[in-house]
Amino acid sequence: MQSRRLVAVCVWTVAFLTLAETTVRIRAWVRRGETGTQQDIYESDPQLGRVIKAGAVARVGNARTTINKWGLRGPDFEIEKAPGVTRVLCIGASTTFGQPDDDDAEIWTAQISDRLNATHPGQRYEVLNGAVPGYTVTQSLKNFRKSLARFNPDIVIVCHAATDLAAHTRRQFGGSQAASYALPSLSRYVEGLSLAFELVRANTASLRAGQFRRNRNRRVDQRGVERFESALSELIAECQKTHANVIVCTFARAFSADQPPATRAKLAATACYFNPQLSVDGLIDAYERYNDTIRHVAGDQGARLADADRTIPKAKAFYRDSIHFSPLGHQRMADLIAEQIHALPAQPLTQARIDSPDAVQ
Amino acid sequence: MLFNSVEFALFLPIVVACAWWLRRSATARLTLLLAASYFFYMSWDYRYAALLAGSTVLDYFVGLALSKTQSRTSRRLLLTLSLAGNLGVLMFFKYFNFLWESAAVGMGAMGLEAPDWTHRFLLPVGISFYTFQSLSYTIDIYRGKLAPTRSLLKFALFVAFFPQLVAGPIVRASDFMPQLERQARYDEARAIRGFWLILIGLLKKICIADVLAATLLDDVFGNPLGASRLELLLAAYGYSFQIYCDFSGYSDVAIGAAAILGFNLPLNFNRPFMAVSFRDFWRRWHISLSTWLRDYLYVPLGGAKRGARRTYINLALVMLLGGLWHGANWTFVLWGALHGTFLIVERLLGKDCKDAEDLPTATIWLRRLITFHLVVLTFALFRCDSIETFGEYIGALIAPEALGAPIPTLFVIALLAGVVGHLTSMEQVGRLIDRATRQPAFVQAAVASACLFLFTVLSSADAPFIYFQF
Numbered sequence: 001m002q003s004r005r006l007v008a009v010c011v012w013t014v015a016f017l018t019l020a021e022t023t024v025r026i027r028a029w030v031r032r033g034e035t036g037t038q039q040d041i042y043e044s045d046p047q048l049g050r051v052i053k054a055g056a057v058a059r060v061g062n063a064r065t066t067i068n069k070w071g072l073r074g075p076d077f078e079i080e081k082a083p084g085v086t087r088v089l090c091i092g093a094s095t096t097f098g099q100p101d102d103d104d105a106e107i108w109t110a111q112i113s114d115r116l117n118a119t120h121p122g123q124r125y126e127v128l129n130g131a132v133p134g135y136t137v138t139q140s141l142k143n144f145r146k147s148l149a150r151f152n153p154d155i156v157i158v159c160h161a162a163t164d165l166a167a168h169t170r171r172q173f174g175g176s177q178a179a180s181y182a183l184p185s186l187s188r189y190v191e192g193l194s195l196a197f198e199l200v201r202a203n204t205a206s207l208r209a210g211q212f213r214r215n216r217n218r219r220v221d222q223r224g225v226e227r228f229e230s231a232l233s234e235l236i237a238e239c240q241k242t243h244a245n246v247i248v249c250t251f252a253r254a255f256s257a258d259q260p261p262a263t264r265a266k267l268a269a270t271a272c273y274f275n276p277q278l279s280v281d282g283l284i285d286a287y288e289r290y291n292d293t294i295r296h297v298a299g300d301q302g303a304r305l306a307d308a309d310r311t312i313p314k315a316k317a318f319y320r321d322s323i324h325f326s327p328l329g330h331q332r333m334a335d336l337i338a339e340q341i342h343a344l345p346a347q348p349l350t351q352a353r354i355d356s357p358d359a360v361q
Numbered sequence: 362m363l364f365n366s367v368e369f370a371l372f373l374p375i376v377v378a379c380a381w382w383l384r385r386s387a388t389a390r391l392t393l394l395l396a397a398s399y400f401f402y403m404s405w406d407y408r409y410a411a412l413l414a415g416s417t418v419l420d421y422f423v424g425l426a427l428s429k430t431q432s433r434t435s436r437r438l439l440l441t442l443s444l445a446g447n448l449g450v451l452m453f454f455k456y457f458n459f460l461w462e463s464a465a466v467g468m469g470a471m472g473l474e475a476p477d478w479t480h481r482f483l484l485p486v487g488i489s490f491y492t493f494q495s496l497s498y499t500i501d502i503y504r505g506k507l508a509p510t511r512s513l514l515k516f517a518l519f520v521a522f523f524p525q526l527v528a529g530p531i532v533r534a535s536d537f538m539p540q541l542e543r544q545a546r547y548d549e550a551r552a553i554r555g556f557w558l559i560l561i562g563l564l565k566k567i568c569i570a571d572v573l574a575a576t577l578l579d580d581v582f583g584n585p586l587g588a589s590r591l592e593l594l595l596a597a598y599g600y601s602f603q604i605y606c607d608f609s610g611y612s613d614v615a616i617g618a619a620a621i622l623g624f625n626l627p628l629n630f631n632r633p634f635m636a637v638s639f640r641d642f643w644r645r646w647h648i649s650l651s652t653w654l655r656d657y658l659y660v661p662l663g664g665a666k667r668g669a670r671r672t673y674i675n676l677a678l679v680m681l682l683g684g685l686w687h688g689a690n691w692t693f694v695l696w697g698a699l700h701g702t703f704l705i706v707e708r709l710l711g712k713d714c715k716d717a718e719d720l721p722t723a724t725i726w727l728r729r730l731i732t733f734h735l736v737v738l739t740f741a742l743f744r745c746d747s748i749e750t751f752g753e754y755i756g757a758l759i760a761p762e763a764l765g766a767p768i769p770t771l772f773v774i775a776l777l778a779g780v781v782g783h784l785t786s787m788e789q790v791g792r793l794i795d796r797a798t799r800q801p802a803f804v805q806a807a808v809a810s811a812c813l814f815l816f817t818v819l820s821s822a823d824a825p826f827i828y829f830q831f
Contacts, residue, residue, distance in 0.1 A: 005802060006553045006621075010374070012806030017813070197817055204818045211771040212575040 555620030562613030
């Protein structure tokens with residue numbers, strides 16, 4: 001009947017879209033044991049946008065994400081350090097927090113304590129994962145001041161760049177945020193709801209990056225890099241104020257200029273998804289400049305450098321996608337950080353603490 | 362709220378459903394459409410709704426006053442008030458900075474220093490379109506061709522009707538107002554054709570125009586000196602099809618959305634690159650603007666009835682102003698001047714082709730090729746940011762310095778799709794849509810879903826319609 005045709009077409013279209021969405025969610029459930037729904041481990045925060053919900057637990061297949069009573073990923077601990085404990089705090093975003101597919105024990109932050117405790121009998125290392133996916137350095141600084149400084153860490157590991165770069169490209173070139181956590185527009189809200197949409201966009205990001213030459217000559221501006229430099233310096237200085245030793249990590253990634261273009265584009269797909277305004281070469285240039293900045297800031301601030309960029313091979317085996325570690329990548333990262341902690345002055349007392357009257361007593 | 366956004370995909374069905382629900386009360390339905398139109402406009406910048414409302418109120422009362430007085434002086438004064446009010450606002454927002462900066466350059470050349478009086482206001486979206494639309498109302502009443510409406514609601518909706526508010530087609534009151542008087546009748550056949558027209562429009566915009574821009578054009582026109590001759594040539598052809606697909610895609614969505622709501626909007630494009638002359642081109646390209654310029658500028662200036670010389674002056678003036686209508690930039694002025702020149706040369710040579718059908722096929726195609734390539738050249742100028750960039754573009758085209766890079770496959774596909782889309786006549790599109798609407802609902806839905814998939818894959822971040830800036 002003609003009078004109901006348009007409604008029928010619309011209903012069928014919605015039905016097809018629902019079918020596509022259901023199919024990809026069933027696929028996700030079959031492959032990973034979850035339906036792709038955003039695990040409810042976050043809650044909104046007026047200052048930070050979002051924080052991790054204390055006590056939350058999420059599962060993807062056999063991988064478990066456990067949030068302790070302090071809102072950090074990992075087991076519970078007491079705020080007061082036990083005698084002889086060296087407390088290591090890791091700050092960063094999703095590459096430090098881990099992906100939903102990563103089990104708690106697989107994350108490099110969890111593996112550090114195993115390595116350190118095995119190689120330092122009689123001394124106990126307690127590693128706290130203070131990272132929050134999507135945080136920039138500025139958010140981590142606020143979070144450190146607000147929540148993390150109270151844990152009184154002896155060592156702070158800072159691992160930031162990817163989210164800062166994504167924020168930088170959005171600020172410089174405009175455009176929608178590929179994966180937004182503070183969804184200001186309806187489009188982004190709908191994007192966040194649909195796994196099918198996300199899947200299609202993520203899997204075709206490298207196609208766009210390869211074909212869209214609009215981005216070819218784009219380079220991130222120095223102003224944004226300087227903004228990152230300033231925020232990172234401030235974060236390190238803030239951590240050093242608590243007399244902690246700071247180790248700053250350069251940012252590791254799967255893709256590099258040495259790879260054949262097709263391989264490079266494939267490995268850079270996720271990074272392209274988060275930075276749709278840049279070409280793959282533009283991304284490589286940006287990461288290199290960010291990593292140079294990190295090296296430079298570490299030198300200036302007297303922080304130790306863990307050069308993950310130059311240590312972890314740029315190969316598919318070490319990454320789940322363009323930037324997030326695979327189990328092998330987590331192992332390499334844990335090895336690197338453990339080495340850097342070994343190389344620090346004797347723990348748990350830093351020179352500043354030794355100098356303090358309490359330490360002498 | 363762009364037509365190619367999720368917001369609009371939700372906004373339109375909600376408005377259609379509410380309008381359907383309120384169909385028995387004309388006032389309620391029109392009020393809803395007016396509210397929806399203002400909501401749509403305010404989604405860009407709520408402050409500029411005041412300008413839209415101001416223009417509406419001014420022309421509504423001028424229209425009423427014109428109908429009440431027979432005094433020639435009073436009528437002229439009223440028309441001047443409407444022209445000054447509307448064009449004054451347009452001049453201030455769109456041209457003041459350009460004129461002042463140009464004047465400052467001129468004064469600087471004479472050794473004088475001009476103060477910085479430029480303003481920082483953004484150009485209100487669609488101001489050129491609704492100003493012309495609203496002006497046509499008062500001019501038609503002044504000419505005695507139209508009776509003013511007593512209903513402010515209907516007039517406000519005529520000015521602000523959201524499908525065509527920000528980028529046309531520019532609608533005449535004589536065409537649109539009678540549609541507001543009619544009893545709302547939901548024509549399902551028209552609505553489903555509208556639905557398909559929206560999909561076709563979005564395909565043109567997202568899958569052709571935006572892809573052409575992202576794959577090659579933005580890159581080449583951003584730095585002509587860094588492109589090879591092949592890239593520069595393809596960029597010129599590509600931009601012609603980009604702007605066609607972008608603007609005609611917008612018009613298709615506008616016409617489709619209006620059709621679903623029960624309104625007819627005029628055709629805005631008719632295979633413009635098939636024109637056999639520039640005169641023919643302007644009968645096929647942005648038809649609602651070219652007919653507006655003809656009826657409200659060219660004819661009042663005397664048209665072609667005051668001798669050859671006056672006709673040439675009129676053509677030049679109309680095309681210059683038509684170019685300037687697109688924006689405050691010397692590239693647009695030069696673009697208009699070139700079109701004016703081509704129109705004059707055609708007239709001088711007697712090749713403006715009133716009766717192209719009588720010409721031999723080979724001649725028709727030769728003229729099409731010549732016209733098309735001249736149009737492409739003028740569009741390359743239209744696309745450049747400045748005259749200097751166009752100079753660089755032409756210089757690089759003659760003597761390229763760069764080796765360029767491989768042409769992206771997606772660009773070639775999009776360009777071919779643009780050519781095929783352009784060659785498809787409105788009758789063929791109509792037949793295609795008729796055939797599509799005869800298919801079972803689930804088949805139509807499957808095609809619509811496939812289109813949505815393509816939009817998802819190919820959509821770029823923030824790709825507004827080109828004509829929004831005008």
